[in-house]
Amino acid sequence: MTVTATDTRVADQGLSAPPRCKGPVLHPRPTGRDQYTISEVAEHTGLSAHTLRWYERIGLMPHVDRTHTGQRRFSNRDLDWLDLVSKLRLTGMPVADMVRYAELVREGEHTFAEREELLTAHREDVRERIAELQSTLRVLDYKIDAYADARRASEGV
Numbered sequence: 001m002t003v004t005a006t007d008t009r010v011a012d013q014g015l016s017a018p019p020r021c022k023g024p025v026l027h028p029r030p031t032g033r034d035q036y037t038i039s040e041v042a043e044h045t046g047l048s049a050h051t052l053r054w055y056e057r058i059g060l061m062p063h064v065d066r067t068h069t070g071q072r073r074f075s076n077r078d079l080d081w082l083d084l085v086s087k088l089r090l091t092g093m094p095v096a097d098m099v100r101y102a103e104l105v106r107e108g109e110h111t112f113a114e115r116e117e118l119l120t121a122h123r124e125d126v127r128e129r130i131a132e133l134q135s136t137l138r139v140l141d142y143k144i145d146a147y148a149d150a151r152r153a154s155e156g157v
Contacts, residue, residue, distance in 0.1 A: 033076075034076050035074075035075070036074040036078075036079070037072070038053075038071075038074070041074045041082070044079060045086065055082075055085070058095070058099055059102060060085060060099050060102050061082075062077075062081060062105075062106065064078060085098060088122075091125075092125070092126070100118065101118055101119070104118070
């Protein structure tokens with residue numbers, strides 16, 4: 001099985017495709033396949049079916065095709081979009097900002113500047129949180145080293 005990684009919406013707009021996550025793929029997408037049930041998407045993404053329906057309801061998920069019986073059929077483009085949404089959530093982007101970004105994408109190329117502005121502002125928030133986490137990590141490292149030194153000293157090492 002080969003995992004597909006092209007986001008045609010990005011390619012169609014003349015932008016380079018985002019890097020794919022290096023983490024484990026829960027359910028790889030077979031080459032040549034572009035139809036997935038909600039349970040397959042839930043397995044692939046780690047999101048619940050309830051969350052996927054909610055994303056669609058709030059406008060975070062673009063239009064999802066349906067079968068003649070009304071069952072959702074997700075495409076590779078949908079999975080690529082969910083990959084981006086998952087990364088934005090991981091960075092702590094508020095849902096309202098993600099929904100706004102999705103609206104801008106749907107509105108078309110004339111929103112490039114506004115999308116760039118939204119992502120640039122969020123990137124600055126992420127950088128600030130990373131700096132805070134690095135500072136916290138330094139404190140933890142210091143405390144761990146202090147306890148290790150104290151333990152070794154008490155053991156007579």
